[in-house]
């Protein structure tokens with residue numbers, strides 16, 4: 303399984319309130335929420351993002367609320383993978399449970415810049431920065447989690 | 462192998478003699494919680510997946526607290542969806558307007574969590590119940606759905622940080638100051654993926670309400686859970702609330718902790734967390750004059766009766782500054798009623814506060830006190846992220862009920878000593 307796309311880059315402690323502000327949570331329609339994804343820190347994100355694009359951030363991505371709307375709205379924008387130095391734990395769980403691939407990799411989180419073209423191989427955890435001609439070794443998933451992601455989420459994997 | 466409190470509870474719920482940090486386990490659950498924001502997502506998933514039923518109607522609870530009384534049509538639809546699901550599956554602990562309170566104040570009050578339980582909730586502050594010596598952690602809606610259907614979920618067994626509590630809090634210092642101090646020290650990811658375990662001889666000086674407030678904010682340090690050793694205070698609190706048998710788990714004397722801190726309560730001063738992260742904790746030696754527009758006293762962190770008593774102690778016989786809107790929200794109906802009987806509501810209203818029915822309301826920028834661009838609020842809530850209480854250019858300063866009430870009177874961020 304692979305992902306490939308252009309990078310949208312963010313900093314440390316991107317919290318769930320900026321990923322999807324609570325003022326929109328009277329809806330649980332993810333397509334609708336995707337229109338507002340990241341808007342408090344990147345007003346043009348929803349407009350610019352293309353299917354397959356990759357999000358890269360620094361430490362503690364997704365901290366704050368347990369709202370699954372956060373990874374789900376990111377997934378609904380078409381983002382194919384989020385790379386960060388580290389993830390907040392509920393976000394990490396939620397992302398896996400809904401089938402949004404995420405990878406922890408400090409080197410990638412530091413070296414990849416906005417606009418870079420990046421490819422990720424989930425089985426090996428290898429991240430290739432095509433723009434810069436660099437590769438980084440990300441953490442690969444245990445089988446348990448690959449199964450959940452491949453079945454597009456926890457519930458499908460239970461079936 | 463020696464285990465922490467958390468590890469022992471997880472091992473017991475996974476049917477294992479021992480577990481170690483990093484191990485992936487499947488654990489049985491004693492309670493699965495959702496609210497009006499997260500439950501609809503779980504219900505959609507439940508229906509999509511085509512599950513035939515729920516695992517146990519007494520072990521699922523739904524609390525309509527975030528946008529209630531319904532703030533708009535969409536919120537009303539979400540509650541309706543939960544109400545219909547709860548009724549279809551005959552869910553015992555469904556709470557709606559009239560008997561609802563903020564989930565993390567309500568569940569302990571109703572005796573729904575006891576020591577040794579394993580609890581998940583589709584709300585990040587589910588870690589609150591660690592105050593009762595339970596393993597309790599926030600999850601997402603998909604986890605809630607799988608939990609409702611199967612009564613189990615997966616966990617990665619956490620390592621832990623130990624907090625050895627000693628001493629006693631000075632007057633006007635509170636549990637909120639302790640936890641802000643700790644988060645200021647270790648940072649918003651200081652306990653990422655790990656447990657925060659609180660023990661030590663100073664615990665006896667912390668009431669159950671103090672512990673609930675501290676465990677509530679464990680997630681603000683990134684922790685998977687916060688948990689307090691069970692003692693007489695815990696047992697006393699549980700009396701009359703539950704007749705469930707419970708098991709007390711103690712950490713082994715040689716349990717391994719990643720880090721250990723000693724927290725001397727007697728050194729804790731009134732503390733304020735500056736925007737836009739709970740780790741930006743400052744004491745009053747380091748706070749300039751900051752004029753404020755709003756004060757919120759409430760939430761699952763500090764909307765309990767002791768919090769209202771603390772605020773009333775400061776506000777009694779004084780007036781809220783004319784340019785400040787002070788909103789007081791008792792966290793549950795029972796707290797509301799007690800505050801009424803004790804004359805606290807009278808004190809609030811006479812001093813110029815608005816008092817509301819229990820709701821999360823402004824805490825998450827939902828309703829009942831949203832901030833405009835450039836406005837500043839002192840709140841007893843737990844998060845001060847960008848846009849948390851309204852406009853992305855508004856600011857939230859987190860503090861204790863004492864500091865919030867003193868700030869309401871002073872019209873700027875102030876400590877009790879400034880107005881008493």
Ligand code: SF4
Pocket residue numbers: 527563564565584586760761762820821824825842843
């Ligand atoms: S009071 Fe605030 S933090 Fe607590 S459950 Fe409600 S929205 Fe969440």
